Amino acid sequence: MAGGGYPEWIGLDNYTRLLEDDNFWASFRNIIFLIVAMAVVPTLIGLVLAAVLFDYVAKAIGPRTASALRSGFYLPQVLPVAVTGIVWGWILNPSFGALNAILTSAQLDGLAKNWLGDPAYALYSVMVVMIWFQVGYPVVMFMSGLQRVDPELYEAASIDGAGWWRRFTRIAVHQIKPEIYVVLVTTTIAALKIFGQIYVLTRGGPGNATLVPSYFAYQNFFEKAQVGYGSAIATVLALIIVVLSVVFLRIQARDERRDLA
């Protein structure tokens, strides 16, 4: 079915159809949630963890402990995305999964849910999986960035009476801005492109509760043989990613110039 029959020029019909398609809007609403889970939350958690590991654990307890903990947080990142889906698909399975079994054995049967099969919980379950998967990346990036921070800046701030939190927000976060930009851009783009975990965990379901653009495009290309419509979805996704990257690069460049000035 290569080509999917005879192509026919239909102008922008596929794009107007997109705008009226609930599934299209659902897939982009879900992406907003996944950007929160893959970019925003891991960046925030990563900042705190990196600062605590670098600034406190490495100094007060020892650099070996700090780097062992860092490796622990990073481990999920080395897995193929499909394998993370398999691990969590089993843990969250309603009939034989580990999570419900744990809840039942702790006498918390009421909390046991059909985590991926119930539209009320499916997206949140996927979000938790993605936070677990992503959090190690910002931790590693930010810890390496923090090595650049001049210790004298810290000492000067301490002498001026700045507490740990103030030093962290005023000095550390400011100094590792390049890393924060890189992490935010790359994780946001990764969220926009997410496919493997969705394919393995939920196939976009139940209904369209976890549908994402890449899976939506894949469905139209290879399951429904609606090549034109699939291409329209893929084109919109590609445009969003390119525009977003250009905007991020601009903001970053402007910020660097301001810092130099």
Add this chain to the structure above:
Amino acid sequence: MTSRALRPAVLATLTVLVLLVLSPFALVAVNAVKSPDEYATDGPLSLPDSLYLKGIADFWIRVDFGEKLFNSFVIAFSVAVLAVVVSVLNAYALGIGRVRGRSAFLVFFLLANLLPQEALVYPLYYLSKEVGLYNTQLAIVIIFTAIQSAFGTYLLSSVFATFPREMLEAAAIDGAGKVRTLWRVVVPISWPSLSVLFTFFFIWTWNEFFLPLVFLISNDKQTVPVALGVLQGDRLMDATTTSASALLGILPAILFFLIFQRTLSRGVMSGAIK
């Protein structure tokens, strides 16, 4: 809080967090070696009474896992080697050779990096069918060599742009041509960067799912992630078989991580990525 009370509190919190992150790995490892009967009676949290390896062995045979490992290795290794070679040649022209239209080329490679595979998949699918490469591993090798070397070209060009000019001039004075300079001067000096790129390319290609899923239809051509991924939801996949399959997917990834960790820390330290 005094600093003496703070220390155990911080350490305890971090330890709990790390254990939480690692708990799925532990669950998989424990239940992959548990018999289905024992899982049914004791649940996922108990340690297995005895090491039950039949689940893993059965699954290995059922999916012909050795074949899948071999497929993944051949694809990831070929892509890593070819993509490093292509990146070096491109970056030699762009970063050191300073060909005309250099920045336009770099923008082009940057854009190629940004394009999602979702936008490439159908054209590639159509083209590969037209030229008879659909459902071959060669198609995947060609596609990922192009995708990875777009990134490699972009990165290496900026590394090569800061390459010490004196060394190039010295080589020219000694009568070395462009090919000889590349092979005898540029490649050896930038070896740490190249080994980092090789490592990235290998792991990224190994982990790829979307395009291999579309292009490798026959079971005997599939890679590890694809073979494991398409089995999910299969009615034969019970709790212990699923964790056995997850363990088989996790082990190679952790192995590569341990092997390559040293390359990565050494390579980055010696100024691979500036």
